[in-house]
Amino acid sequence: MPDPRIARLPLSTGELLALDRRHVWHPYGPMPGRQEPLVVESASGVRLRLAEPAYGRRELVDGMSSWWSAVHGYNHPVLNEAVRGQLERMSHVMFGGLTHEPAVRLAKQLVDLSPAGLEHVFLADSGSVSVEVAVKMCLQYWRSRGRPEKRRLMTWRGGYHGDTWQPMSVCDPDGGMHHLWAGSLPRQVFAPRPPDGFEEPVDEAYAREVRELVARHADELAAVVVEPVVQGAGGMRFHSPGYLKVLREACDASGVLLVLDEIATGFGRTGRMFAAEHADVAPDVLCVGKALTGGYLTMAAALCTSRVAEGISEGEVPVLAHGPTFMGNPLAAAVAGASLDVLLGQDWAAEVGRIESGLRAGLEPARQLPGVRDVRVLGAIGVVELDHEVDVAAATRAAVGRGVWLRPFRDTVYTMPPYVTGDEDVASIAGAVVAAASAG
Numbered sequence: 001m002p003d004p005r006i007a008r009l010p011l012s013t014g015e016l017l018a019l020d021r022r023h024v025w026h027p028y029g030p031m032p033g034r035q036e037p038l039v040v041e042s043a044s045g046v047r048l049r050l051a052e053p054a055y056g057r058r059e060l061v062d063g064m065s066s067w068w069s070a071v072h073g074y075n076h077p078v079l080n081e082a083v084r085g086q087l088e089r090m091s092h093v094m095f096g097g098l099t100h101e102p103a104v105r106l107a108k109q110l111v112d113l114s115p116a117g118l119e120h121v122f123l124a125d126s127g128s129v130s131v132e133v134a135v136k137m138c139l140q141y142w143r144s145r146g147r148p149e150k151r152r153l154m155t156w157r158g159g160y161h162g163d164t165w166q167p168m169s170v171c172d173p174d175g176g177m178h179h180l181w182a183g184s185l186p187r188q189v190f191a192p193r194p195p196d197g198f199e200e201p202v203d204e205a206y207a208r209e210v211r212e213l214v215a216r217h218a219d220e221l222a223a224v225v226v227e228p229v230v231q232g233a234g235g236m237r238f239h240s241p242g243y244l245k246v247l248r249e250a251c252d253a254s255g256v257l258l259v260l261d262e263i264a265t266g267f268g269r270t271g272r273m274f275a276a277e278h279a280d281v282a283p284d285v286l287c288v289g290k291a292l293t294g295g296y297l298t299m300a301a302a303l304c305t306s307r308v309a310e311g312i313s314e315g316e317v318p319v320l321a322h323g324p325t326f327m328g329n330p331l332a333a334a335v336a337g338a339s340l341d342v343l344l345g346q347d348w349a350a351e352v353g354r355i356e357s358g359l360r361a362g363l364e365p366a367r368q369l370p371g372v373r374d375v376r377v378l379g380a381i382g383v384v385e386l387d388h389e390v391d392v393a394a395a396t397r398a399a400v401g402r403g404v405w406l407r408p409f410r411d412t413v414y415t416m417p418p419y420v421t422g423d424e425d426v427a428s429i430a431g432a433v434v435a436a437a438s439a440g
């Protein structure tokens with residue numbers, strides 16, 4: 001039976017929330033939902049406009065960039081125009097046997113921007129799928145080279161690589177969301193979590209342990225898969241770029257491929273275009289996503305070297321057997337290309353540096369709070385780590401009451417603001433992070 005409320009638009013906020021709770025899954029949520037989401041009516045610049053005030057606020061400064069993707073803010077004229085222009089030409093065509101300018105242009109932009117040696121681009125529809133494709137590339141490379149037994153992965157603990165099956169198998173096996181699946185996932189090789197601290201020197205004992213682990217498992221390892229410099233959804237931790245050099249050398253010495261997952265760190269977030277640049281390391285396969293489209297549409301990519309591509313193409317199945325229906329979607333590719341133009345058309349490193357300074361100053365008071373274990377900032381990432389699980393409801397209330405949108409998780413309250421966030425808004429966000437850490 002059609003619901004009469006659905007024929008009549010708009011829905012009231014109350015109706016919308018009732019239907020949402022009854023029918024709509026939210027990320028990592030129960031069904032029916034227990035926490036009431038805020039209804040967003042529109043978004044512009046760095047502000048989300050709510051359908052109804054929450055804790056006295058109708059507009060919220062976005063401290064999350066919509067899960068780290070909306071780096072240029074919302075309703076951006078150049079990005080809007082890119083989507084509109086492409087929409088008038090075609091919103092989608094299949095990518096098998098056909099191609100188009102937005103995808104070709106984007107691929108070339110990514111090759112030019114990414115670390116040296118990455119020459120070939122597979123466009124995927126989400127970050128998790130790009131990691132699946134990266135893993136498939138590595139396994140198939142070794143299969144083609146007559147080494148099918150090289151099909152395990154190695155990573156370090158504390159990581160996050162997505163929610164589909166292969167990515168889950170290299171997520172942190174303990175603290176993360178995926179320990180539930182321990183018995184069902186491929187069993188990968190785990191090194192301990194990299195020692196904390198971006199500025200810290202490389203811990204030689206740890207480096208030796210990692211080298212030994214790669215060497216010991218070399219015969220069964222297809223690849224090492226890690227997030228460079230920043231472990232994001234696994235706990236917002238920073239480590240020395242030196243460990244990427246350790247991994248690169250260990251992989252080269254033992255004949256193992258290196259996959260860097262820059263889905264969170266890519267496109268300037270850590271102060272360099274890619275976090276791997278802090279170490280001057282180039283991977284065999286690179287995953288990008290999140291900020292790729294400026295937060296407009298879902299798209300990610302796996303880039304690989306000619307060695308990997310040729311290896312696959314010389315095998316008994318000389319093709320990469322992967323092809324999503326919406327691969328290379330023209331709307332997403334067009335807005336991604338425009339987003340990279342906008343990024344490169346400004347002194348983005350100066351903007352990220354400006355936000356970094358603002359966050360450093362604004363988060364400093366959190367060090368004095370009881371229950372705060374650490375305060376850390378790198379590029380446009382600011383983190384307050386507590387010594388206990390955050391009370392998400394209390395923390396969110398404190399932030400929203402100050403006019404800021406944050407989404408804390410586990411033991412952290414953090415922000416990854418859009419690069420266009422002005423100094424006053426950065427200060428508001430930092431103040432809200434401190435207030436949320438205090439309340440939560």
Ligand SMILES: *Cc1c(COP(=O)(O)O)cnc(C)c1O
Binds near residue numbers: 126131227261
């Ligand atoms: C978000 C994220 C993913 C997963 O991307 P989705 O687009 O959510 O599938 C993978 N790796 C890292 C490092 C991420 O931050």
